[in-house]
Amino acid sequence: MSSTTADLQHGHGHDPNAPESDPHFQHHFTTMEQQFDTSKIGMWLFLVTEVLTFGGLFAGFGLLQGKYPQEFIEAHEHLQRLAGAGNTVVLLFSSFTMVMAVLSAKSNQKEKTVRYLWMTVACALIFMCVKAYEYHHKFEEGLLPGLWYSHEGDLIKGSHGYASFFSFYFMMTGLHGLHVVIGAIMLSWLAIRANRGEFSSNYYTPIDLVGLFWHLVDLIWIYLFPLYYLIK
């Protein structure tokens, strides 16, 4: 937007001595700082919508847990607690690398920024691999949502409660996994841009915003993990 439209060039023509000669500056703001704050507000609001999206699923889970309390407890025994715990550690660590990436960008340390961003991406990949392993295990055992449920072991087929549990399990961890993948893609793109030297202490908004998003993805997992793996 900043480079193409005629109206912006026209606007720049009006005050050529504006301190905001930064190419990222958008004309309808007065200062770079105002622009940064506005972007941050936008991101926070977006995160609120994310929280409510997951909130809806949490509420639905709660309602069906009320309907099938015993089945939900029995079904959760079939989740791999160790894999879940491992993934929790991986994501917590990725939050740390994310913070470091933002701080490095803020202090103009290009190499460090790139390195921390790639580390965060690596954490995302590890997380997804573990998740894929867990999903594979569920498919093998027939622990699947709704009509697809075909487990032959101790959780007798025919009780809707088990199928309901796995419906929500796949839906919520699936949606969360989708967020991890999207996050990883954005982080990779940022790492490439950072490598090209596009960010500096004057302009690191994208890293900061994706960082916020990444912390939310992490936070949601912090809620998902005890909900599914540790319920009693």
Add this chain to the structure above:
Amino acid sequence: MEHTLTTGAPAGHHPHSEKNYLNETTGIWSWMTTVDHKRIGLMYLVAVLTAFTIGGIFALLVRLALLNPQHTLFGKQWVTAEMYNRFFTLHGVVMVFLFIIPSIPGALANFVLPLMLGARDVAFPRLNLMSFYLWVIGAVMGITSMIVGAIDTGWTFYTPYSTAADGTVNLMVMAAFVLGFSSILTGLNFIATVHKLRAPGMGFFDMPLFIWAIYSTAIIQILATPVLAITLVLLAIERSFKIGIFDPAIGGDPVLFQHFFWFYSHPAVYIMILPGMAIISELIPTFCRKTIFGYRAIAYASVSLALVSFIVWGHHMFVSGQSQLASIVFSALTFLVAIPSGVKVFNWLTTMYKGNITFETPMIYALAFLFLFGIGGLTGIFFATLATDVHLTDTYFVVAHFHYVMMGSTAIAFFGGLHYWWPKMTGKMFNETWGRIGAFLVFIGFNVTFGSQFIMGAQGMPRRYFNYLDQYANIHMVSTVGSWILGLAFLIMAINLLASLKTGAKAPKNPWGGTTLEWETDSPPIMHNFHDQPVLEHEPYDYRHRTS
């Protein structure tokens, strides 16, 4: 549309006013890729009015189908129950998702909000364009699915009817999902704009009340719409993969869907009515030439309506099988809605007291709003009260009630606002006489169409009924005739507004004597809204500095 406008503009005026947002750049591409909030607002306006026309045609078909109990026209039955069910589904979906929700925020607020704040644009102009295109994509998906798949679920998509229904319900549901995102992005944009782009000197309590109400609307858009989005996704997954969340046959809970649905759709009612109130708070002081009475009370009322709207959804479900204790709690909470609504009405009335009132077209709409919202609001009490809700819910009484609120209030306010800002948007004045005739006929037609439905509903005529008992035949006929008056009224309005583009006089900066910042710039405004950054010198609606 832009061609008409640019060629129609009289050349050789003040050199400043020659270039404006309509003709600064030309060509269809300059509109398709624009990030200017005024152009996006205008495109939204064309889009939502198109949707209104489609939804309106289906409303007329619904009424025509019910003209007589035999469903005949010139002695021949022309419509079947299946067709009727599709008509009202189309009408509901188009009017709710494509017209009312985006109407005032997307079209009018998009245009006016940055001007009122003294800003050059909304906070995220590209996001603004994206939300417009999401609307377009959602509209195309929705209308395609309705034409191809003959959807007959009603706009509420209740399970398990919708999980079992044939047709392209998934596409329809995904269309609503996309439209939801369009709405979320608009709300997000407005909140950020209000927080960061106010003119120097403008505190929160110096903002026009329009902004307060749009801000409150945006809060709801952000908090409620995601829940609808996830619900619709679940519904589509349920239909495709049978995962057993809503379908009782495989362990799901159909009432859960209703909770999810109304958790969004009740606040959505306030996404519809708050912007309507927003416009009335502008029209009344302007045409009374008097400062608004109880500025803070109205501002707080907007915000509290937005908040209360989240805790009353259960009043749609008093007879649905939710727990009776929940029904009692929701009934009590629902009464809270009456207070801020009442406060607003009383404040508007008091603003008229000792005013200096003229009755241009927008003011006629504002007065019609007070009348119709009075009825719509008071009939809401029947539904908040448990005992009467049991009898009246799911009857024509509900149909009449929500049309008085959504159409009689929101749509009327929208058209009032459209006439009010029309000179600012197009630079043209419309014909005042025809404007008033249109407004008057809308008022008459509306009351004939929907007033009669209160009687039917109280007598026990359920909604969404194709065949009805002969005892309701006369009232149904009256209602249908009313819909024709309404149709004629909108035709007059449309012709009058479109004609003004060709033949209308050039609009001055401030044709109505408004006090808010949008009237300080040219009509139509220049590309960047203001020649110089406006600085707020006095609170809004201050008429002490004016001579009338």
Add this chain to the structure above:
Amino acid sequence: MLPQQGSDFAKEVDYVYMGIFWLSVVMFIGIVVAMLYFSWRYRYVPGRVTPHQTHNTTLEIVWSVLPLLLCVGLFFWGMKAYMKFIVSPGDAMEVQVTGQKWQWQFEYPDGTRSLNELHLPVNKPVRLVMTSVDVIHDFYIPDMRIKHDVVPGRYTQIWFTPTMLGDHVGTCAEYCGKGHSDMRAKVSVETDADYAKWMATGGTEWEEYKTHMQDWGKIQWDRKGCATCHTVDGSSSKGPTWKGMFGSQVKVKQSDGKVVTVTIDENYVRESIMQPGAKVVDGFENIMPTFQGLLRQNELDGLMAYIKSLQ
């Protein structure tokens, strides 16, 4: 304005309804009169300066608190009537209601069923226990002012005491597709005598099967539980199969222990249903309960016709 009052609940609801109605009328007239008066009284005069009235705290508190008090009152009023609606008396007659696209089925305490026709004795409380086999329906009787969703996978209840003799309309109030508006049931509120008379015939179902006695009998075989012990295809079960039974000669053990041979005819069948222990077919246990007083004449006739047809 409102339909006739067909139940005691209706009186209560109408009382609340009229209360809200007149309150609304008063408030609405107040708003409109103020609006019209101000419009006329303060119509435009060139040059007039309007006062700068920004607020009046007292006034604003008054018009916030007064409506709030009114609302609190209305809430309790509406809740009072609603509480009656949700708590049914223990002695209410229970009718099972099943909604299905697009018909209503009613089952009375004695197992009698009727389709799209609900018969109720006047002035006796009745509880409807409702469920659906497909989508959500809603059973609504405007004259009784009662309505409740009928949800698949769960049971919902309403109760009322019909007080007005005659036919009322019962109807579906939750959209359920093509036949939604035709999903009506006739609700007949009758005197005790008329109700008893109707019950004695076996409901609307009987009307349908009047001319197909065998089919009527087959339904009773299934519904009265005969099928649990008697097969109709010749295979063995806890009781003798009905296939080829009628007209055959069998050895039976009498209640005094003597074994005799009898020909199975109408009298034997009838006796075996009413006094099962009198003559038990040899080789079977005496486990059949008596159906004395549990079968209507037309049901017995139907069973007889059905047994005869199984040759």
